[in-house]
Amino acid sequence: MTDLDLDDRTIVLNDAAGFEGMRAAGRLAAQVLDMLAAHVKPGVSTLALDRLAYDFVVAAGGVSATIFYRGYSHALCTSINHVICHGIPSHKPLQEGDIVNIDVTVVLNGWHGDTSRMYFAGEPPLKARRLVDLTYEAMMLGIEQAKPGNTVGDIGHAIQKLAEKNRLSVVRDFCGHGLGRRFHMAPNIVHAGRPGEGPELKPGMFFTIEPMLNLGRADARILDDGWTAVTRDRSLSAQFEHSIGITETGCEIFTLSPQGLNQPPYAA
Numbered sequence: 001m002t003d004l005d006l007d008d009r010t011i012v013l014n015d016a017a018g019f020e021g022m023r024a025a026g027r028l029a030a031q032v033l034d035m036l037a038a039h040v041k042p043g044v045s046t047l048a049l050d051r052l053a054y055d056f057v058v059a060a061g062g063v064s065a066t067i068f069y070r071g072y073s074h075a076l077c078t079s080i081n082h083v084i085c086h087g088i089p090s091h092k093p094l095q096e097g098d099i100v101n102i103d104v105t106v107v108l109n110g111w112h113g114d115t116s117r118m119y120f121a122g123e124p125p126l127k128a129r130r131l132v133d134l135t136y137e138a139m140m141l142g143i144e145q146a147k148p149g150n151t152v153g154d155i156g157h158a159i160q161k162l163a164e165k166n167r168l169s170v171v172r173d174f175c176g177h178g179l180g181r182r183f184h185m186a187p188n189i190v191h192a193g194r195p196g197e198g199p200e201l202k203p204g205m206f207f208t209i210e211p212m213l214n215l216g217r218a219d220a221r222i223l224d225d226g227w228t229a230v231t232r233d234r235s236l237s238a239q240f241e242h243s244i245g246i247t248e249t250g251c252e253i254f255t256l257s258p259q260g261l262n263q264p265p266y267a268a
């Protein structure tokens with residue numbers, strides 16, 4: 001039996017070869033997001049960005065994990081303003097002041113790299129930039145909790161605490177997830193929780209942390225396209241995502257930006 005055949009509740013503990021595989025896959029995913037930074041601006045369509053990403057992944061010898069995934073057919077999710085996640089790339093051009101999350105998942109040599117960042121089209125209003133800054137900070141505080149002996153609840157608690165201190169809400173409908181040879185697997189990573197609750201973190205676990213924070217209420221709704229998740233109150237939403245691996249002493253982030261472009265603004 002391979003770990004591709006495990007039941008949905010088994011948490012895989014990976015070895016050094018797994019870390020090597022995830023390092024390469026994570027780097028490629030991060031390079032896609034780095035490449036896109038110079039292209040995100042008012043007037044550019046998210047479909048044009050999707051094409052750039054697809055070509056980049058293929059040229060690097062990777063495969064898009066999202067094309068053909070449950071009927072999805074793009075290399076990116078592009079989630080603009082009040083879209084929480086799973087926005088579908090379209091011909092509609094980005095507008096001055098938009099904030100957009102770009103989420104990419106690649107497969108390289110059988111391993112998945114899954115990461116997303118926020119981007120600014122032009123200069124978004126201050127409240128939007130504040131939301132984006134705090135969402136990045138929340139993700140990084142969650143990552144700080146990702147170490148052996150802590151639990152999934154410790155991660156969620158750290159994220160929730162920062163969000164609520166700043167009167168932001170945490171989306172509950174979508175979670176982080178284990179990944180590795182498969183795209184989505186155990187454990188579920190909640191972005192709100194109580195310290196000490198949930199599965200204990202152990203060296204060799206691979207998963208994403210991908211909090212979605214809203215300026216308004218947490219409630220989500222899926223549009224008729226079956227994918228696009230939006231805030232019910234149409235308030236702005238932001239998200240960042242890293243893929244990480246638990247080590248003996250803490251964690252390794254597989255999807256750090258090689259160019260240091262981890263959060264906007266990415267400069268002109």
Ligand code: MF3
Pocket residue numbers: 066069070072076077086103104105114208210227241
């Ligand atoms: N990349 C997303 C995640 O973080 C999943 C996108 S699935 C898709 O898990 F089909 F919408 F692309």
Ligand code: CO
Pocket residue numbers: 114176177208210241
């Ligand atoms: Co993910």
Ligand code: CO
Pocket residue numbers: 103104105114115116241
């Ligand atoms: Co993702």
